[in-house]
Amino acid sequence: MSELLISQLPGAITFTFVIIASMAALGMYQMEGRQDFEGILLRLLPSFALGFGFITLIFYLFPDLYFGRGLLAIVMLLALLLILFIRLFFFRWQGLDNLRYRALVLGVGANAGELFDLAGKSPNLSNFRIVGFVPLDKESRHVPVEMIIPRTGSLISLTNQHNISEIIVSVQERRGGTYPIQELLECRINGIKVTDLVGFYERECGHLQMDSLYPSWLVFGSGFKQGSLRTLIKRLFDITASLLLLIVTLPIILLAALLILIEDGRPVFYRQERVGHAGKPYMVFKFRSMFNDAEKGGKPRWATTDDPRVTRVGKIIRKLRIDELPQIINVLKGEMSFVGPRPERPHFVDILSAQIPYYNLRHSIKPDITGWAQVRYPYGASVEDAIEKLQYDLYYVKNHSLFLDFIILINTVGVVLLSKGSR
Known part of the structure; x- marks a missing residue:
């Protein structure tokens, strides 16, 4: 029995890779589109049709990988049903709140407003959940009042109180004595991730936000490796x-x-x-x-x-x-x-x-x-x-x-x- 499973392993790995690549090609891993039964199925079926075409071509070119027509049909059906069920479970029934990290935004200005809009576009699909916004002095408000968390204590106490795993710094003006650098350092030392706007957009959106980009970040940041x-x-x-x-x-x-x-x-x-x-x-x-x-x-x-x-x-x-x-x-x-x-x-x-x-x-x-x-x-x-x-x-x-x-x-x-x- 074990020998049979081992002999089918190359074909199984090939099948898995092709299906994942086909789903990625048709946008199944992008956070957009309807996530109800019909929406998932309408995007999943073309992905499997594309994957079936590629897997058939691969099996024709490399016949040693082929594991039989009947088994392929069963595997395709099982994979389709399992993926459909898992996606419905997480997107519709279970929700992703338990899988998303809880973020606290430092600042309530225009940049904070853009973050609020970004989170609101796909509230059930984003990797993060904004718990609230902490205001600084001399900032005009661009976020809803109900989302503001007053600074009644230190930042570290707020993160502990609201179970925060990351602080997103939305303010760009860091002079004038109101920027809490020592408190941010304390949060960092205590395991709370501190991220600036450029790094946040780079990670979450796959681009560098031009409005938030500054020369020192380009010079001292990671990346831009050549060799x-x-x-x-x-x-x-x-x-x-x-x-x-x-x-x-x-x-x-x-x-x-x-x-x-x-x-x-x-x-x-x-x-x-x-x-x-x-x-x-x-x-x-x-x-x-x-x-x-x-x-x-x-x-x-x-x-x-x-x-x-x-x-x-x-x-x-x-x-x-x-x-x-x-x-x-x-x-x-x-x-x-x-x-x-x-x-x-x-x-x-x-x-x-x-x-x-x-x-x-x-x-x-x-x-x-x-x-x-x-x-x-x-x-x-x-x-x-x-x-x-x-x-x-x-x-x-x-x-x-x-x-x-x-x-x-x-x-x-x-x-x-x-x-x-x-x-």
């Missing part, structure tokens, strides 16, 4: 991922080229100058999705939703991100990475660099085919959107790793399948 070994590993990953993508999508590339040629003639591809690593310009390769005279005035323009310059074929290949596939050439040439910040045109880089602090930090690593901003934020075509996407780009620059690259690739599958962020 020859990391560069080598990323380069090997880029080459491997690009060659695999080229092999898998070659029929799609040939079909897209033929359809573009039929609809609007040559050229099938277009080359456009972009700003790359260390601010150096290079020429990016893409499928042409606009008419030949799209920028006949010579001045670059933001792409917009339902852009009239886009051809019929162009609308399809943009929605499915097929227009990005020729950038594999740029990756193999070493001008781009498979995962990273999206490259922008010099005209827009000059505008954005002049208006947005820290914008050029995104050029400290190679630009990408796909990236953290692409899977976390919809397509943008304005300075405001560029600021939002920069927050995710800076998170990636600070925390980029091979594991994060894998997470982004898995989420990219969901973005493509669900046509998220297409323009």
